[in-house]
Amino acid sequence: MASPTKLTVTPLLFIITLISISISPASAKTFRCTSGGATCDAVVDYVSPNRTTLGAIQSLFTVPHLRSILGANNFTLNSTGRTPVEAKQTVRIPFPCICRNGTGVSNGRPVYTVVSGDGLYHIAADVFSNIVTVAEIVAANNIENPDVILVGQNLTIPMPCSCDAVDGAAVVHYGHEVAAGSSIEGIAQQYNVSQETLMQLNNLTGPQDLKAEDIIDVPLRACSSMVTNSSLDYPLLVPSNAYVVTANTCVKCKCNTAMNTMLQCEPAGINSSCPLIPCEGSANFLLGNTTTSGCNATTCSYAGYNRTIQTMVDTVSTCPAPPSPGSSATSLWQGWRWNGLMIFMLCVLLV
Structure with missing residues (x-):
């Protein structure tokens, strides 16, 4: 040899x-x-x-x-x-x-x-x-x-x-190559991270420290999911504009925070041996299906896998939230109520 x-x-x-x-x-x-x-x-x-x-x-x-x-x-x-x-x-x-x-x-x-x-x-x-x-x-x-x-x-x-949490949240650390003409502010806005966090993670003291072709640490927030900690793919961290194929190639989970901060999972459709994935025993309500009733949207969500693929019913309200105390909307509503009461009292006195 x-x-x-x-x-x-x-x-x-x-x-x-x-x-x-x-x-x-x-x-x-x-x-x-x-x-x-x-x-x-x-x-x-x-x-x-x-x-x-x-x-x-x-x-x-x-x-x-x-x-x-x-x-x-x-x-x-x-x-x-x-x-x-x-x-x-x-x-x-x-x-x-x-x-x-x-x-x-x-x-x-x-x-x-x-x-x-x-x-x-x-x-x-x-x-x-x-x-x-x-x-x-x-x-x-x-x-x-x-x-x-x-x-x-x-x-x-x-x-x-890196595997560190950032600001208390689990993230996907992204080694981003700095393009010529980039700025700390621009990168922070593009990836929805604060300038302070970006500078701290990368030991940047100011714009002069950012060099073209440098690899910097950009923490990408992941979509929320229903995956349990007993699942083989836990934690399933998928950042926006990305997807993963999991559960023995039977499930595709994608993240699009511009539309929904919840991880959207559906059958991957690339493995013919994968079974149908019903939600909690319902033969007609399958993984990825969504139904609406009034203000509620109910989705069959992916919850992980071990020997079998687990699902979970997730119901969220789609109605606008009532205005919080002290908000401008609340103040406006309270103003209308007060004005209405004053008009009513005036009418009674005039009768």
């Missing part, structure tokens, strides 16, 4: 590698994660350097199922691995995260296999589009000499992530 080929970096590339390590601190893209040992799901932006396909990106990031990428990007579920991705197109990559030593890092994947002509700078900057730094790859793989790597060597790529 032939021994692995040693890749010795050329003098020029060696100098570039040393410079990239010296100017990029090990924590350049790491996210704070204080929940030691916690695991969760996270996403990160990948800007494709060349025209490629979803299947090639799935392979590069060792994502087990293409549907995970489709859901994270809200791509149609019938997309295939041959679906093209244009150069400079941004694709969100879902991956497992684990918290260690106060920071979060991708848990076990992706793993990159070194090929002929590779160097650490090329792998970090070109192959993985600056999601990680050279210094982070060196540290994650205990590389003693950064200018020498082996063909066939497997390198763990430590992508940034």
